[in-house]
Amino acid sequence: MTPPISPQTLTFWRRGHAVTLDNVPADRTLLEVLREDLHCTGTKEGCGEGDCGACTVVLGEAVGGKLQYKAINSCIRLAHSVQGLAVWTTEDLVSAKGELHPAQEAMVHCHGSQCGFCTPGFVMSLFGMYQNTGGGQGIDRAQAQVELSGNLCRCTGYRPIFDAAQQMGSLPLPAGCEVNETATVAALKQLPPAKAGNYLRPTTLTRLLQARSAHPEAQVVAGCTDVGLWVTKMHKRFAQVLDVTAAEELRRVETYPHHIAIGAAVSLHEAYAALVSERPPLKTFAQRFAGLPVRNSGTLGGNVANGSPIGDSMPLLIALGASVVLMRWDKKRQAVAHRELKLEDLYTGYRTNVMKADELLCWIKVPRPVDTEFLRVYKISKRFDDDISAVCLAIRLTLEEGKVSTISIGAGGVAATPVRARQTEAALLGQAWSADTVMAAMAALRAEFQPISDMRASAAYRQTVLGNLLQRFWLESQGLQAINLESVSMEDLA
Template identity: 70%
Template sequence: MKNRVIQFIKRGEIVTLCNVPPTRTLLEVLREDLNCTGTKEGCNEGDCGACTVVLGEADGGKLKYSAVNSCIRMAHSIDGLALWTVEDLAADDGTQHPAQQALVQSHGSQCGFCTPGFVMSLFGMYQNHVVQGEPISRELAQAELSGNLCRCTGYRPILEAAQQMEKLPQVRVDEPDLLQKLELLAQAGRGLEPDLAYISPRTLTALLSARAAHPDAQIVAGCTDVGLWINKMHKQFDKVLDVSKVKELRLIEDTPSHLSIGAAVTLTDAFAALVADRPQLHTFANRFAGLPVRNSGTLGGNVANGSPIGDSMPLLIALGSRVVLMSEKSGQVVQRELPLETLYTGYRTNVMTADEVLAWIKVPKAVEGEWSRVYKISKRFDDDISAVCLALNLHQEDGLVKHISIGVGGVAATPVRALQTEAALLGQAWTQSTVQQAMASLREEFQPISDMRASSTYRTLVLGNLLQRFWLESQGEQQINLESFTLEGEPA
């Protein structure tokens, strides 16, 4: 089995790598093969941000910049893209980039280990906001740096550095030249070769054919979970099938009735579409993970993975989402659609056959009179995995519950729908008494386990409390969530 040649652009030049194993990470290639040791290995699981790099790709005639974690990103996934590491930012004469200069001037580096990762996140922020003429608020800086951890707790000067970048002389990437080189790489694409260890189809037809031919291949998208299997569990895969470049699955179709989100759409873009339709999801979307994880991970990957603490599934279940599965059989495309909650059969297992792929997630659009919320409980507010996640979607008519759907995570072997509690609420008056009874029903419906994140008793108690929070918010209470508060001296 031969390995695909990798070509990408770094510091304006095309880099070509041969004989890279399919499960070798980008961080390993940078540090060990290219001697780019400014990119650090910290947690090696996408949590700390010390390994952050920035990727660039052509998007509608422009460059799209994404800060990502190189420790859980497969090296082959950057084939055909542009890459920046911390070594690439300073000019040839040594002049610092504004992302570096602002950090120095604000005294934002303490022990220095996490600094390269912060610099790269600042560079991504610079390209996506400062160069576009958009000011960087403290809130924006805090949200976009949420995937970078500083063990010296030096966040204040780093946030100040983010806001100082726009005051420095502007530095621009030569985008026309870069776009031209990216187009040359795209034209030189080698297509789908069945004997390659890393298969990266560009079309849905090619993907379905590859899946039919290689049902044993490990499917990956952003590798935000498979990367952990490789780094922490030392798993190796002889063959990898990457869906992230399938053009049809990178699209979001916005119809009057629903959003159809391709399985290869990043979490960043998927949540942007969901928030545009339901603005109340903004805080939850930012808390899903750090920005580098959202920039790599995909909604389809999160759903197909089926982790019982995957945050997107409770929300999607509550919204009545459906999944579209596709395969190729005897040269014909076969498609089936089912409610998301029926996808799962057990812990990280599902109904998909060996030759099927998850292609789209169809999310109903918000309707007038809908009241929906999603609550995430975790030990850390930002960049942390849920202990419990509860999502609810309510429609009332004449004071009665006309429709209620409830998605829950962290209480069973799979993400689940609280059918018994829904039945207890349906048709009832939306009153405190009804909610109290439903709280008891919700606590009795599941038997969660105790683990490092929370005890069974805690999870059970919190479930009922979150339903009460939902009731209070539906009655106009506002000062009951952390996002309702601002720090002293901060603008409301």
């Protein structure tokens, strides 16, 4: 029997005080709470899907005794996920005397606002940058573009907003606009824990798995960047929600001799940072995965478990040979049970997988790189930033004496699930790495999948692009440069 939608109390820190709200349903969004309950109407609702950034707010969490700031989309973030955190909206930046914060003042000086609807979201992203760079110091145009990629503006053309990002560090910080981090961290520790209700957010792995066993019908969230769309766009209601992101064990990236293990509660931003530290060529791809607010909220575990055929993480992880660890609470043994399988074997169909009702995806294990590997991942989308892929292709290759010794290819946007191109791999394995071999493999790759036509691309386009990307991979393996957007710098275009 589905439990009723039972409201529960929500408490977070704002403007130097604890905010406590009663009767907040488990599936209510943070934007709804801010605008409708707290009347923070400076935070705007634009797209309702985490795409435009008009709803951006900044969260503060005590991590290792320090305050960690994250700009996030409040429209698709469930309100109870900010229990025990600090929240800043655009109304919170002005001093008691009405003086503007440098993030706001810079937008005025640089004429970064026209119609103004998107401006509060940009200001909050700028505020997050300001706090994370020690007062806006050292921000260049490239960093501004990356960190503002989740905010869209239809008026200014972005140049004055990038100017504001670079100039805000040179403006004085009025008294009353500063954040007392020591006091805020201390205050967060004193906030009461979440009261019992239908929004479940266990703080240990064991309790999380026990909760999943007891409530297999609960909607699992791990950042809510997709489930949030089901609430805002499909008007789904969830009587019970199980949030994995507070389980302490799953908030870590662990390094072992032959692999790294990324917990299911690690944000996309932090997970990709770990992958980039192991494989620097992934940096541009990592920055193109959505915008920063989505990467700050979403998790790699949630992206993989969701299994969207156009999710960008899975083709890359498939090419890297990643595996997933599924865990459950064994009631008979009163212990945790687990099983491990290759990531491409997780999926059975469109957004369906082999997980049992009481299982959760808890870890993603990624093999560490070898010196001889050549890796590339390509994202094809209508917009360069903050867009969903029409095609995503990841290829990992090693050669021995001029022949293909290992090859793994992951693809997205070409089938009902993220897939491994096994037939194309077979056509390449053991063959001389030559133009003729690649030409034959291009034909095999185009024939291996039967993609559909949709709003992002036609089936014929997707098949053609698959082969073209393999050819690009070949050209790059031969040392050819300047054949993709990674070679273009913001400074050259300024």
